[in-house]
Amino acid sequence: MIPLNKRILTVQTSKIRQFNDYTKEVGVDVILTLGEPDFHTPEEISKEAIYALQHHETKYGPTPGFLDVRKKICEYEKRVNDYDCTPNEVLVTHGSTEALTSALFTMLNEEDEVIVLNPTYPMYRQMVEFMGGRLVPIDISVTDFQVTKEQLEKAITPKTKAIILTSPNNPTGTVLNDQSYEILYQLVKDKPIFIICDDVYNQIIFENRKPGFVRYKDLKDRIIVCQSYSKSYAMPGWRCGYLIANEEFISHAVKIHQYMIVALNTFIQPAMIKALDFDSKDMVQSYKERRDYIYDRLIRMGLEVKKPEGAFYIFPSIKKFKMSSFEFCKKFAEEYKVAIIPGDCFEADDYIRISYCVDMDTIQTACDRLEKFIKALEEKE
Ligand SMILES: Cc1ncc(COP(=O)(O)O)c(C=O)c1O
Structure with a gap:
């Protein structure tokens, strides 16, 4: 071999x-x-893709995604999460899996550390280690599934490149509270650390839904949002999602995206616009x-x-x-x-x-x- x-x-x-x-x-x-x-x-979402197919939207699309889709994503993020972004800060991806992978490829160097909150979604370890990084889990099952200052302080080192937050969490369904966010904010605000928000479940919160880490607008340049259509709109087989990061970050992430998938399937992108208005x-x-x-x-x-x-x-x-x-x-x-x-x-x-x-x-x-x-x-x- x-x-x-x-x-x-x-x-x-x-x-x-x-x-x-x-x-x-x-x-x-x-x-x-x-x-x-x-x-x-939902049928109203599917119909958009069927219409697009019938009208021959089957050519290659633009690498970062159609502009009207990216504009819609910005409008949606402002409306739902009070998060300001511009189309140049958005990359339309093949599910949040590709958003996460592209983001990690864009930021990680050998030996860089990525903190996750355990129990955790398994792809993080596989991808971080594949890229030469090191996963640093914090066991939050012993702290009522919330972040504590002691644990986080211990986990952060000069090699920490990013912290991944998954709220609500897979597998626990737990949601990070304001105190956890505040601890995170205070400990990272003066350090060169990215916060990756794996937001795939953030539309499925049962009470008192609030924006996650994106609430810290002063750290916007370091916030990476990975979003999915799979869960909130029951579209897992469509494979669509997006990545939001600062413009420079996106200008590099788009290279991974280009060489991995070229561009997202054209005819599903009108359905992505429709979905963002679906309640x-x-x-x-x-x-x-x-x-x-x-x-x-x-x-x-x-x-x-x-x-x-x-x-x-x-x-x-x-x-x-x-x-x-x-x-x-x-x-x-x-x-x-x-x-x-x-x-x-x-x-x-x-x-x-x-x-x-x-x-x-x-x-x-x-x-x-x-x-x-x-x-x-x-x-x-
Ligand atoms: C926490 C988490 N992140 C990302 C994903 C991947 O979602 P997508 O279907 O958008 O690739 C999943 C899927 O189960 C998940 O649970």
Whole structure:
């Protein structure tokens, strides 16, 4: 074999997807694994793409995305997050995954450190390490899923290049509070550190939604927003999102984007404009009702769990069963035919992630079976 890139050999494929495939092999019939809305893309959004296709919008588009799309993104960010940006600060990307990857490629040098708040979304480690950086996780499961000054101070070094904030979080559904933001702000404001806001769930917040780190307008030059259409508008298969950063940053990020994908698919871009006027409140209300139900059931089962304030995941602790999260989830899948995700996939082995972006009947069946499984485990002890 001709030697390949050294780092690519160490990149791991998604354990979430691997585990999901495994559960199919053992014949599960109840699936709460993937972070994919059960809703269809709203028809008014899809119609825009169909119209564009019928009108032959199938040529190469401009590399950063059509200007009217970028203008709309600026209008939306101002309206929803009170965030001021210009079209030259926006790059239309292939989902937030590409926004995140392009941003990391643009900023990271060898040995640079990127702080994340654990439990954390797995792609960060894979991409940061692939680019020669080092991931520095802060375990916020021990601080009620909020940031503390002590932990953050310890984690920041002269090598810190960025901090990634995911609020609401995947896998916990927790939302950073004002105090966490203030701690972050105070500790980074005088340091050359980027704040990457992975905002893919920031439209799915159940109460008191507020802008995230973008509230600190004086740090705008260092804020990188990565946004997605996958969750808020039920468009995961469309693969669209965007990156917002200062103009100079974007002028470099666009090079990665150009050589990776050239430009986003032209005919979906009119639908991106339409989506930003879509009000997802009914979807959010539905996730909230499911959150209430599943949280209540888990508490009644005696599981320790933080009530999620957004997204569509819940992350109960399984520490008391003294088994690894893979063992727990495998056994549950094999014996009770329900698929959920081991917390180890998010670097938090004492937990399991349940995605509740499925219909109520499925959630109810999953809870009934989990209750039986837990009882059986407890009786064995
Ligand atoms: C925290 C987080 N960031 C980014 C993504 C990727 O989203 P997209 O579909 O826009 O690539 C996901 C998808 O699950 C996610 O959970």
